[in-house]
Amino acid sequence: MDISAITALAPVIPVLTIERPADGVPLARALVKGGLPVLEITLRTRTAMEALEAIAKEVPDAVVGAGTVLVAAQVEQIQRLGAKFAVSPGSTPDLVTATKAAGLPFLPGVQTVSEAMLLAEQGYRVLKFFPAAPAGGLAWLKAVGAPLAGLRFCPTGGIGADTAQAYLALHNVTCVGGSWVAPAAAVDAKDWSQIERLAAAASNYKRS
Numbered sequence: 122m123d124i125s126a127i128t129a130l131a132p133v134i135p136v137l138t139i140e141r142p143a144d145g146v147p148l149a150r151a152l153v154k155g156g157l158p159v160l161e162i163t164l165r166t167r168t169a170m171e172a173l174e175a176i177a178k179e180v181p182d183a184v185v186g187a188g189t190v191l192v193a194a195q196v197e198q199i200q201r202l203g204a205k206f207a208v209s210p211g212s213t214p215d216l217v218t219a220t221k222a223a224g225l226p227f228l229p230g231v232q233t234v235s236e237a238m239l240l241a242e243q244g245y246r247v248l249k250f251f252p253a254a255p256a257g258g259l260a261w262l263k264a265v266g267a268p269l270a271g272l273r274f275c276p277t278g279g280i281g282a283d284t285a286q287a288y289l290a291l292h293n294v295t296c297v298g299g300s301w302v303a304p305a306a307a308v309d310a311k312d313w314s315q316i317e318r319l320a321a322a323a324s325n326y327k328r329s
C-alpha cells in the first residue's frame with residue numbers, strides 16, 4: 122500500500138503517544154475494533170519503539186506507522202519493527218531519501234505552500250498539514266484548494282470531535298490526524314471501551 126491507499130483506509134488516524142509498553146496492544150485493539158485501523162505511534166516516548174513492535178506483531182488488522190520521525194536513522198529501525206509507514210511533523214531531504222530507499226510510505230508534514238510545492242516536485246501527492254489549527258486550519262486548506270489542486274492533505278494538530286467533520290468535508294482533505302480518540306485519562310484508566318466508542322464515532326465521519 123502506498124500512502125494514498127493508507128490514508129484512504131479511515132477518516133481519522135489516531136496519533137498515539139504511548140507511555141507504558143503494556144498499553145499499546147489493548148489501545149490498538151480498541152481503536153481497530155472501533156473502526157480506525159490506521160495508527161500513528163509517535164516516537165516521543167521511551168516505549169514508542171517497543172509499543173510499535175508489539176502492535177505490529179499482535180494486532181494484525183492494524184496498519185501501524187511511526188510518527189515524529191525526525192531523522193533518517195529512525196527509518197530502518199521502524200521498518201524492522203513492523204511499521205507500515207512513517208509520518209513526520211515536517212520533512213527533510215534526508216528523510217525523503219531514506220524512506221524512498223527503504224520503500225516505506227511517507228507522510229511528510231508541511232505548513233506552507235512552498236513546502237508543499239517542494240514535496241510535490243519529489244512526487245508526493247498526500248501531505249500532512251501540521252500543526253493544522255495554529256497554522257490556518259480550515260481557512261488555509263480552503264485557500265490552497267485551487268492553486269494546489271493536485272494535492273491532498275491530512276491535517277493534524279488541534280483537531281477534535283467538534284471540528285473533524287468540517288475538515289473532512291473539504292475536497293482536498295483525505296483524512297485527519299489527532300489524539301482526541303485516545304485521551305490520556307482513558308488510557309491511564311485502561312478504559313478501552315471508551316476509546317472504542319470514540320473510535321466508532323470518528324470512523325463514521327464522512328469524507329467529501
Ligand SMILES: O=C[C@H](O)COP(=O)(O)O
Nearest residue numbers: 136278279280299300301
Ligand atoms: O503533536 C500533536 C499530534 O500531532 C496530535 O495533535 P493533537 O493532540 O492536537 O490532536
Ligand SMILES: CC(=O)C(=O)O
Nearest residue numbers: 136188189208209210
Ligand atoms: C505531529 C505528529 O503527528 C508527528 O509528530 O508526526
